[in-house]
Amino acid sequence: MERTKERRSIRDYFRLMVVQRGSPESIAWGVAIGVFIAFTPTLGIQIILGLLVAWIVRVNRIATIVPLFLTNVLTAGPVYGFECWLGAQFLPDAKSGEMVARWERLSAALSGLGVFSAHDLHAHWREIARVGWDLWLAMWIGGILVGCFLAVPSYFATLAVVRRYRERRARRLRTRSQTRSTGA
Template identity: 30%
Template sequence: MLFRRRKKAGWLDRLREFFWPRKGFTRPARYLAKRILRLSASPHAVAAGVAAGAFSAFTPLIGFHVILALALAYLMAGNLLAAALATTIANPLTIPLIALATFRVGEALLGIKSAEAVTAAELFHRLEHLELSELWQPVLKPMLAGAGLLGTAAAVLAYAVTRFAVRSFKARRHARLLERAGLAAASPVLSRGDKSL
């Protein structure tokens, strides 16, 4: 195999790798960012796709984030792959924080006061065990209201940052290609000039 280890990893190495990867925890995020920057769509299309993915990641529709992001990206003429990739904002590490934030913001927007402070664990317990009719008023309504505000803010920020990043990345790439083409065009002229001497 081309990429196989020379020395087989033992169980202790695999355990350490599981809890603390050799390449670090930021590697997947850097990979996604580079993958999005290298998409061959216009800066608007990529930014609109990322904005759609960011918005859908804040909704409580867990399991339907990608479908919602693709639909929104299609309506905004955004890049569908960028939308799907951006939904990874909602991952097992961030979903409890996003859910709790949308719930609290929604409660504040709707003027609802809970009798007790709700934690992320209690919120997910309610989502799992209550019927839809019991769930709407105390949980889903505030979460959807909060998701509307926080998701829109995240989408606007994601659009602006992504559009700027894609524009500057493509400009740098274009300048590099022109520089290489200029050097490649200049080198045959120099070699012909050398032969004539």
């Protein structure tokens, strides 16, 4: 039963994309932009960011929004974790194992937030900010790499699917029109 629902939702996603108004290029660019933004560490502002970018570059807004749901509360942990690891490979501290130590310090700082002393709380937040910046930078680097890697093929795949759908639909409409005009 679950497998059927998955297939149906994927099919519905594609159907939603191909019936959009606008050129196939506008729809494909919208999907590519949405996929790229979905894999950046912008969870919580992705829809606003997607709409803004789609409006600025004048591409299909719905096609931009739909892929943003690739990253959500359930997928954010694994996706952002992988992106952080990937991005860390491009930072100098990754080779020394310093990133692991930073993860541990960040965990310790986050677990200590239950302390009620203002001085301790300030120290915890200072540690989170110090450690968190490097992790955030690693997530951005990884997110940009993954986003680009997935956005490019999503553009071409969407473009091909939309064009094929529209060609088939035009052919069916011509056939129906010819059948009606001949009176058959």
